[in-house]
Amino acid sequence: MEALLEEHAKLEKRGNLAKTIEDVQRTIELLQSARDGLVANPSPSPKALEKLQKPTKLLNDKVNSDLTEIYKAQNSYSKALDKKFTGKLYMDPDGDALASHPHLINQAISMHLLREGQFSVAATFMEEAEAHPRAPEPTPGTPDPYAAQGEDKRKVTENFNAKELEQQFSDMYHILRELRTRRNLTPAIAWARQNRETLETRGSNLEWELCRLQYVCLYKNEAWNLRELGQTGGPLGAFAYANQEFKHFHRRYARELQQLLGALAFNENLYDSPYMSLFFNETAWEEVATSFTREFCSLIGLSADSPLYIAVTAGTIALPRLLKLQNIMREKRTEWTTEEEMPIEIPLPPSYHFHSIFVCPVSKEQATDENPPKMMPCGHVILKTSMDAISKGQKFKCPYCPGESIPREALTCRF
């Protein structure tokens, strides 16, 4: 990129029309002075114009060489571009499995824009997408689930309620803004309280985390909305708050509660107390904001980060390999046979692994609904098809240890 940047600097310097314009201006001035001369002369001779031929020709040549200069600068920049992008990737895969579902793509984009809080862009987009839906293009080789239903005329918003989603996300952003920029926990706590039951079945600690932070905030006298909270600042206020709000947490968070209340004894030298880490955690606000976002999205059935963002990022990490593979297959005129599975492994960073993957050590296939993993009594796991092939319904030996069993004893596993 550095080399390209240098070439571009050269292009900016040489590849512009400034000189050309200057020289055209000089031609104009030359013509103008000739005209002035003619007008001043009472008996103008036609020869006066002919005399202009030579100097204008010179200027014309000058203009032409100015232009050639630009041409050269552009050529050299173009060469630098070609050099940077040497590997030619054939960018158009044969099958575009997504082209047959334009409305699903539009829907994913609408939801993405809403969840990113870009409500006005989302509104414009949904309006334009509904007024001019893209025509679906069935892709050869992939099943078209809507073929049976006839022409696909669904609207962008059919599968989700845009208004509702917008309301939800605007609530979410309101609460987050209060948390992050105003350090106001009240709306977040109110939301967590409202959804207490669902959060608890999810095993979420959100409400506790929020209330705990509120306590710490009061204790350190950092709460600016005391009046709103109906509390006083400092350890006393914190104690009053705990008395009022922590009842619900007694059972589940007994130990942490003891620590928080124990800290009241260290009012003078909290910094040296064993509870220091509870009270001086610089990332506490960002942590509760993140866990709030995650819980909020989960409760409306969405992942915490935009799936569109994650998928496109994963896609661009995968693409160079896939396109290369496609180029090779094009040259060799082969195709991969299993349509359900990709032909090569794409290494993705660990944060892009969401499900557990089971690959059978015997058959190297992945577990599916039809072909689930089976655990033999010895604790080793292989796929059902592998076990069937080994056992043929009879007593068989585990391929990995001396343990023997019959197929009936194997336990179907799930991840």
Next chain:
Amino acid sequence: MAELSAIKLNAESQILLERPLLGVPYELSRKKFATARREVDREQSFLTKTLSSASTTSDPVSALDTLISRMANLKRKLEVLQAEETELQEQSKARIEHLRALERIPTVMDVKYDEWSRTRLNRLLVDYMLRSGYVESARQLAAEKGIEKLVDVGSMVECLRIEKSLKEGRTAEALAWCAEHGKDLKKLNIHLVFELRLSQYIMLVREGKLNEALMHAKKHFYTPPNEKYRAVVMKAAAMLVLRQDVQVEPYLTWYSPERNHDIAAMFVETHHTIFGLPKRPLLHIALSAGLSALKTPACHSKHTSSSGNASSAASTLCPICSKELHELARNVPYAHHTKSHVDPDPVVLPHGRIYGREFLRQANEKLGTEKGMVRDPTELDKLCREEDVKKVFIS
């Protein structure tokens, strides 16, 4: 264990996907320059001609006035082109800087990569919106994200305008565009001009203006570009004597309203080829690769997966299982894996559910399960005694 190869950012290979990002402003600026050159050539030859025939001029002052005003006009045009050129160069610069930023990011786990990738997603979205004709959305998104210099709204709007004119049966705009890009068309061996002339011809015949059609054919079809088009010309000639409701190809297609759409599609494809843009939006290409790379057999399984549903205690929801992409991902192949990826130290519950030991412990702590018992965080009604949790060997 995270393998180094999986997190190292291969900037070069990702930059390879971005050729159009720098290619488009370059092509546009080349066109601007070609226009400048054409204008200059025309005025210069007029100047030379006027001056060389000056001896016969009766009114040299007014001849000079004409020359001066034409030159001044040329200067104005050049100044406009210069301003546009500068804008394009600024775009190029911003784009080179954008790509350069990527080269400086070491791994895909870096927060800077996250930021960069979000900008890229926004670019791809703008491109997708423009290709779909959602110009207002594209403009708004680009403005809100401050990425106007990284997206090609102007050239795409131009492309859309011509596409629309073709769909409505007008050919003038497209022909003007072809005149500007004649060299490229020739180089790529694309006979768009011929097709456009053929469209005009069909229109004339349809309207019964046979004489005009004949003149048109004489003018434009005299030298067909190749053998294939020689045959087309023969068939076109026959139209002059055939009935319009003739039920034979190619006339059926030629007379059908589809013809305008086909021509429009051909124009768009030609446009994209000349500018080095992929035929399909890069968003499609990247998204479908991403869906596959992330998809697992568990995503569309009928069983509840531990990371697939919202009520589960497992922390993050898989993007493929999330509402936005779930249906869309149904048609793509799932990722290929050669090794199992499971939580460390896996254990199995009596009903067959497998978890990492530490994850299960933490989940149960959060759930407040009574001592000595273990609850399945995915299926909360499944409770068992601690000693029934067994070690399992996943290789």
